[in-house]
Amino acid sequence: MPPRRRRIGPRNPRAAKNRAPNSGATPYRTIQEQEFYGAGQQPRTPNVNSSPGYSxxxxxxxxxxxxxxxxxxxxxxxxxxxxxxxxxxxxxxxxxxxxxxxxxxxxxxxxxxxxxxxxxxxxxxxxxxxxxxxxxxxxxxxxxxxxxxxxxxxxxxxxxxxxxxxxxxxxxxxx
Structure with a gap:
């Protein structure tokens, strides 16, 4: 049995209209997905560590x-x-x-x-x-x-x- 092909893009074609414009997130994430999963990796502050516990x-x-x-x-x-x-x-x-x-x-x-x-x-x-x-x-x-x-x-x-x-x-x- 050949492997299943994964469809690229939003699961729901209507979800494309919910996509945040110019959000910097992955192009196929909807607003709801961004709220649930996060907008992706946030840029690190270049001059301090981002370890939890240190302000x-x-x-x-x-x-x-x-x-x-x-x-x-x-x-x-x-x-x-x-x-x-x-x-x-x-x-x-x-x-x-x-x-x-x-x-x-x-x-x-x-x-x-x-x-x-x-x-x-x-x-x-x-x-x-x-x-x-x-x-x-x-x-x-x-x-x-x-x-x-x-x-x-x-x-x-x-x-x-x-x-x-x-x-x-x-x-x-x-x-």
């Missing part, structure tokens, strides 16, 4: 506390990274571990004990065989020294970020 104020407080408690060495390294594009002193673990060496997710990481801030540089675009340019950096706040040690020693930092660090306040770095 914008909580994240701003974490950033303020971390920036006030930075050690003098990390403060100077952060200043150099922001103004001189030199993150060698900021990201002391270079390269990070990876479970897939031909395509690592993270390139470098650093940690400040006093502010409990973890700095991570992700990979950017490919520049050659097994070589990647530095990508975007992220700062994770309220990271304990034990979590830093687990991240540093983990065979897959990307999985550790997804399982643990994405539940903490974080922002893209300005460095």
């Amino acid at each position: 914008r104020a909580d994240i701003n407080n974490a950033i303020d506390e971390a920036s006030q408690n930075l050690s003098p060495e990390k403060r100077e390294a952060l200043r150099r990274a922001q103004w001189l594009w030199d993150d060698e002193q900021l990201l002391t673990t270079r390269p990070t571990n990876t479970s897939y060496p031909p395509r690592p997710r993270t390139l470098a990481a650093g940690y400040d004990d006093e502010s409990q801030t973890l700095f991570v540089r992700f990979r950017g675009r490919r520049t050659g065989p097994d070589e990647y340019a530095d990508g975007v950096g992220y700062e994770y706040y309220n990271v304990t020294p034990q979590e830093w040690a687990k991240f540093r020693d983990n065979w897959s930092p990307g999985r550790y970020i997804n399982s643990t660090l994405n539940g903490k306040p974080y922002t893209p770095a300005s460095w």
